[in-house]
Amino acid sequence: MIIAELHTPCALVDLDRLEANAVAMAERAHRLGVRLRPHVKTHKCIEAARIQTAGHFGGITVSTLAEARGFAHAGFRDITYAVPIAPQKLADVVAIGSLIDRLAVLVDHVTTIQAIEETASSHSITLPVWLKLDCGLNRAGVDPASDHAIALAARLARTEHIDFQGALTHAGQSYTARSREQAAEIACDEVSATRSFVNRAAKDGIVVPEISIGSTPTMTAAENLDGVDEIRPGNYLFFDEFQAAIGSCVIADVALSVLATVVSAFPEKRRAVIDAGALALSKDPGPIHVDPHCGFGRIVAVEDQHALPGLRLTSISQEHGVLEGPGTAALRPGTRIRILPNHSCLAAACFESLVAVREVAVVDEWRPIRGW
């Protein structure tokens, strides 16, 4: 089968690009002396995770317990669930963890630590737990400069039924960077803040065993990760319009695209409509901090993904996308295009399957583990 025979909208994975992205990050991790524990939330696919863990220890990061369960059943034996664990989810953590070598969880609150202690104790097991630090994202995590962070680390290090893994951060503020240099600076700050925390803890006699960091902007830019044990980038396997805009990659690296068909064309109004909308691309606004007119993705040609000039995807509703610009003159109902999405993690999650292609040949179909 070839791309032209697929129904639209449809998610395409360019295997050549994906494999090159996997190799580049794997080599980078080796060179910087860190373990690579890729975040599989970007694709949620067993096949993709096998490609990106090749040559590394095989550990992965997940964003849902559905992913943890699915990847555990597929043979992945070392998994970190990188959203702070809700107390109600601990029974599932115990069940999934019993299938594999390690299902580690994150905490940043004493209530959760108590719940883990009670659950692990009642099952007579030990649960692997990371302390989540907030190095500037202002989302989850405790302030690494605070006494509270030291107190939580002390408790994690001294609790019988907890196997304290160390300090884990995600510098998601790197998505506000405007260049690779800025992302590298954010990586430096993240490493520095985390290492300071580890050193402060050591002075109190608390061993923080490891440091785990990572985001795609910082991990494609950082040149020194001394003191870091593990990195957890995810988006790099696909990249997207956003990552290209902030310098994490170039457009020719983007491995995920959405195939769409023109359904309306109004060349006199420089407008056309495609059958890919918010349910195929997500409503992610994209890199508006560097390009306020980026629209909802970059339009490229079906066969070789060369840029189609004069076409912007200016608005999307549930099942419609509106293209504008002089490039609409070449479009008719039935014309096919590809869209490099603003945010590949959210776009890929829209689809029941991702179609793996080499150039225009369909070679495989992957099924993301969706839901929770």
Place this chain on the structure above:
Amino acid sequence: MIIAELHTPCALVDLDRLEANAVAMAERAHRLGVRLRPHVKTHKCIEAARIQTAGHFGGITVSTLAEARGFAHAGFRDITYAVPIAPQKLADVVAIGSLIDRLAVLVDHVTTIQAIEETASSHSITLPVWLKLDCGLNRAGVDPASDHAIALAARLARTEHIDFQGALTHAGQSYTARSREQAAEIACDEVSATRSFVNRAAKDGIVVPEISIGSTPTMTAAENLDGVDEIRPGNYLFFDEFQAAIGSCVIADVALSVLATVVSAFPEKRRAVIDAGALALSKDPGPIHVDPHCGFGRIVAVEDQHALPGLRLTSISQEHGVLEGPGTAALRPGTRIRILPNHSCLAAACFESLVAVREVAVVDEWRPIRGW
């Protein structure tokens, strides 16, 4: 089972509210003398469509051929696919249409009309076709004031293998309204433009059999639909934060919510994190034209959905939602909340199943027909 026992994130449908919304729109359609052909893209669920077609002729509107196929198999026999048809999809239209009384499609381009003529002719069948008009949304559809629209109507009316249904519009620009009164004006303009088109066509001897219009903002506000045969609102069955903000409903009408669990809490920073992010709510920015600080949904209590003051969902990433405000003082990891989403159509489409509840009791589970 009760709500408290559900895993999160999870989509809840308040059946009492949904049934009241269904009755209100059904009565409105009867009172205004129009057929109700609800758009089922909002929920994509057989059970919901049965409730909203009760007491009417049973016709529905769909946004994908997957919905058309699924609803056809479930016994719905009169379906309009309300996205202009791509020529490549006509084979599927013929196949699905053969199962039921009528699967009508939309066109706004001569290329598509030619493709329909060829397909219908080669199968020796007649396909029901609407002419899509653009009454100001600037998405799909031809300008009703143009000669081109008349020419397309003439061709549809005179082609042997096409059963011309009439003129169909969707005044999606009503989503830019700031009040019920503005939405009612937009409905008047839509009806007026469409009727003028029908009258102009009649002068040329072209019979435009029917007029089909509809959006939730206009159909909850319009008080006169003379000349209109059919309306196609969809969102009204659930409503959402957006519809409440522009006056289509009140907050107490919103029938879809997302149940979430607090995973991090930082009362000293007036911040907490929940396990519902962009994959549970969509990144729909909401009614920012009337409330720039609306955030990503309204936070309400789990049991009776009363408003929880001092809590705003200020940002969302893939699996995290960040709550801010003084209301975070009452939150701990494990606390449950409900979120009335900005856009219920996009939020519902995130979930493999929707949990139907009466007050806090779980009474059913519905499976949306996702994909294409």
